Amino acid sequence: MMSCGTACSCSLQMQFQQRSSSARQKKLPAAASPAASRICSSIPEHDEEEEDSALLALLRAHDTDAAFALFSSNPDLLPCSPTTASRLLAQLSFNSSFSRAALVLQRLRARNALSLLDANALSLAAAAAARSGNATLAHSLILYMLRQGLFPDRRAYTATVARLSPASPRKAVRLFDAVLRHLRDRGELEVPLSCLPDTAAFNAALNACADAGDCSRFRQLWLEMQEQGCAPDSVSYNIFIKMCARLGRKDLLPRVLHSMLSLAGVAPCATTFHSLVAAYVGFGDIATAETIVQAMREGRKDISSLLLLRDADVSTTTTQEATVDQSAALLDDILLLVKSTGNQDQEVHPNLLLPQAYPPNARVYTTLMKGYMNAARIHDVLATLRAMRREAQTTTFPASRPDHVTYTAVISALVAAGDVDRARAVLDGEMAADGVPANRVTYNVLLKGYCHNLQMAKARELFATMLETNNIEPDVVTYNTLMDGCVLTDDTQGALALFNEMRSRGIAPSTVSYTTLMKAFAAAGQPKTAHKVFHQMQSDPTRVKVDRAAWNMLIEAYCRVGQLETAKQVVFELVPAHGR
DNA sequence: TTAGGGTTAG
Numbered sequence: 321m322m323s324c325g326t327a328c329s330c331s332l333q334m335q336f337q338q339r340s341s342s343a344r345q346k347k348l349p350a351a352a353s354p355a356a357s358r359i360c361s362s363i364p365e366h367d368e369e370e371e372d373s374a375l376l377a378l379l380r381a382h383d384t385d386a387a388f389a390l391f392s393s394n395p396d397l398l399p400c401s402p403t404t405a406s407r408l409l410a411q412l413s414f415n416s417s418f419s420r421a422a423l424v425l426q427r428l429r430a431r432n433a434l435s436l437l438d439a440n441a442l443s444l445a446a447a448a449a450a451r452s453g454n455a456t457l458a459h460s461l462i463l464y465m466l467r468q469g470l471f472p473d474r475r476a477y478t479a480t481v482a483r484l485s486p487a488s489p490r491k492a493v494r495l496f497d498a499v500l501r502h503l504r505d506r507g508e509l510e511v512p513l514s515c516l517p518d519t520a521a522f523n524a525a526l527n528a529c530a531d532a533g534d535c536s537r538f539r540q541l542w543l544e545m546q547e548q549g550c551a552p553d554s555v556s557y558n559i560f561i562k563m564c565a566r567l568g569r570k571d572l573l574p575r576v577l578h579s580m581l582s583l584a585g586v587a588p589c590a591t592t593f594h595s596l597v598a599a600y601v602g603f604g605d606i607a608t609a610e611t612i613v614q615a616m617r618e619g620r621k622d623i624s625s626l627l628l629l630r631d632a633d634v635s636t637t638t639t640q641e642a643t644v645d646q647s648a649a650l651l652d653d654i655l656l657l658v659k660s661t662g663n664q665d666q667e668v669h670p671n672l673l674l675p676q677a678y679p680p681n682a683r684v685y686t687t688l689m690k691g692y693m694n695a696a697r698i699h700d701v702l703a704t705l706r707a708m709r710r711e712a713q714t715t716t717f718p719a720s721r722p723d724h725v726t727y728t729a730v731i732s733a734l735v736a737a738g739d740v741d742r743a744r745a746v747l748d749g750e751m752a753a754d755g756v757p758a759n760r761v762t763y764n765v766l767l768k769g770y771c772h773n774l775q776m777a778k779a780r781e782l783f784a785t786m787l788e789t790n791n792i793e794p795d796v797v798t799y800n801t802l803m804d805g806c807v808l809t810d811d812t813q814g815a816l817a818l819f820n821e822m823r824s825r826g827i828a829p830s831t832v833s834y835t836t837l838m839k840a841f842a843a844a845g846q847p848k849t850a851h852k853v854f855h856q857m858q859s860d861p862t863r864v865k866v867d868r869a870a871w872n873m874l875i876e877a878y879c880r881v882g883q884l885e886t887a888k889q890v891v892f893e894l895v896p897a898h899g900r
Numbered sequence: 901t902t903a904g905g906g907t908t909a910g
Binding site for chain 2: 447474475478479481482518519520521522523524525526527530553554555556557558559561562589590591592594595597598681682683684685686687688689690723724725726727728729730731732759760761762763764765767768795796797798799800801803804807830831832833835836839867868869870872873876
């Protein structure tokens, strides 16, 4: 665990801090740096020292709140010693809301004083930034540390890679690579143990590769982690399943489970089966997903051989699928490698059993429901809900009790099937009876149902219930949905009013909000107003991305009223912007 | 510290 800087009892941490401060000294002698002299000239010297020691005293007394109060009450106050600055940031990052730590960083940066911070404080800040959802800041902090020759703690870069991955998986992979390179370049003896990657760190990077669809890097990392003594665990294998799913390698799924059981000796976890069900659902193979869920309900331990046998049956009866992408073929290699590095004495058992039973939980069932929904099998969605409630009541599998996500999935399926009344009945009926509260997403789905059914009065009534009776704050999706409802009912002014209401609530419009508002004006035959909205989107301070749909909407607005020349001009404007 | 169910446009 990273030290918060308050105790420093761990000798390794001490060693680490000493090393990093000597590195800093080499780079930036505090007295000679122009930044430092500027800071010193802005405040009388004795005051600065006094304030610094007052701050340090509070921090040493573990009164982080008081220290922050002192810091924030005086905008000119800047900790001038590395100890105070690092300690302030470390303690705020460790046990306070991140916005406080961010303020300290902001002020230090504005005064060019980031070099006061030691590796421990920067690592804690990066981890806190990642935890609070600020992936960009966490990313910059880790890169800054690398540039300064400091070693980020593994928890810091693991959290950062994980937080970057969903939106920018390639960036996440690059960051992890940069960290590995940095560690390698410094030689192992110098690197503090807490900075070396562990299985969790590699898992975060593997997951980023899976998100990026980067099979070849995935394979390298899989090998590299083992070279570094980090054995893949069940999470690694779950990510492997996800990678197979992304690359269309349905054929590998039974082999992954088999390899983990027989050759690597890794016990699956509940999520392994969830991942498998999700993968099969993604392939549209509901029958196999059902087989797994049914086997889980029966408490069977032979799921691995069940899948292998099923796979063998299917291969003989169906023609081979389209040729496998070359990079995806690398995954075969990994399974072979598992074989060669695994326990050679252990016999490959065709009827390998799971170490325990894995009863299905609400997540597994909800994933199966998604499969039914995709196949428009609404009766099976409802049957699954009934089965879950029955199972939970008979207490065989309390984990299968439907929760708010399950109910939202059911309501979503009913809405997709065009049955809003039934969807509403689930909200007021089963959901209420089970004491499962609806959340914003549930309401958003139902609102979409009413809007698509052109029942705007009902939509507005539900919107009011959501806000007033249940105190659920709307979000940008809520407003986009309602605005779209207005467009569908030719209510241009209504759409505009909602757009403004959203902004007055402090909710930032998204690209979809702008496009929907443009759609309203386009439908009303007002291309110029649509164009104004487009300009607003381009100059939005929250920097929404003007995407293809927005350009298309603008072109359509002019085409609708027969202004083809203006539409052409827009196209010419678009062409250089998109390089076509 | 990593995986894994539910929502918005064109």
